[in-house]
Amino acid sequence: MSGESMIREVRVDSDAALMPELHRLYETAFPVEEQIPYPDLVRLLPVIPIAYSAWYAGDSFVGLTLVCEWPTANWFWYFAVADGMRGRGYGSMVLKAVMARYSGRVLVLDIESPRQQCANLEQRCCRHAFYLRHGLRDTGLERTFSGVTYTMLASADSVFTDSDYESLLAELGRCWEAMPRKELARPWPGRTKATPAADPVGARGGCGAHCGGGQFWPSFMRLAMAICIFVLSDECLSTSASM
Template identity: 35%
Template sequence: MIFILTFKNVKWGTKNYFKVRKLYLGAFPKNERFPFVGLLAMALQKRVNLQAVYDHDNFIGLIFWTYAEKIIYIGYLAVDPVWRGKGYGSQILNSMKQRYSEKEIVLDIEPVIKTAKNYSQRLNRLSFYKRNGFRLTKSNLVDEGGHYSILSSDGSFKKSNLSKLLERMSFNCYKFKIVSR
């Protein structure tokens, strides 16, 4: 299968807005979501992106990400249920890695805990990111929504780089800590 992905910025009231909003609300639990209007506001900044992902004319998914000199943080990545399991998530990550090969890509996921109700989903998510070259760091992100394992595309993860990036992204409004696992 040949993928030709395009990333289109999401603006209020556009076709992309409605598709991305619907997927966002369906893909992430309420306790893990920023208000959608907050994502739109943050994406008004030069280095923050809320984007719809298309393959030709097909809406594939969404990505919310920000970057600085040495690091990219992917806050949200979701593939529309119609297109899941077809390699699109991997292709989105590969596209980011190719475009920004000089930067470390960081993201966070629910930790894999055997007693969690969605244990198998968490395990599958971790396996997906590992297959795509991400490795667990020795740090967790803690916020109002819970604890999250931080993954990195290379071995250079620095808490301070991520902290600065998250503070700038959120206008210093996002309350979080990065702690050792």
């Protein structure tokens, strides 16, 4: 039996999202200040084309993934592996399954840049190598949010340009602005402009307050302007490992 056949995917809607194991993993895998509040994430499911999946090995819960399926590209937002399932190859199995689903289509994700000097540089390089090892490529496209620089990775056979990146941000902004503010768990955050990295392939100087803890700059800013995947894999794990 192949590794991929050992896991199974269950698609999650706004009702299934309330399953305790999903809610618990989401809220423990990612720092609170870098989460979209879970009630708001659940409200987004019928509004934004999000493929939310729970993954299992037999009856054991393995982890979760969220991919935003835009016309421009499929944007891999979240990936977390449950504590008891790490170090057993399940992270690689899930990633391979997600990549197979979008084979022949554009799949992209943001990770903290391995070219920016900061306290978690070893962790960033490990994540970067993990994704390249599994067939993604570094596009060289980068953006800096609140002092943290993010690198865009894409499926190896796809074309993804700076204008495509801007289209993703614009589409996300339109969807977010259309959300009824009164339904949100937290106040409307306003908009903050992201700045392109000065040199998409050069060394990075400095590091913002989030250098040790993932890619979402405070909650809704991340959703309003640039959703970046935050992942806990079973390789290269630390408290906030984005893989």
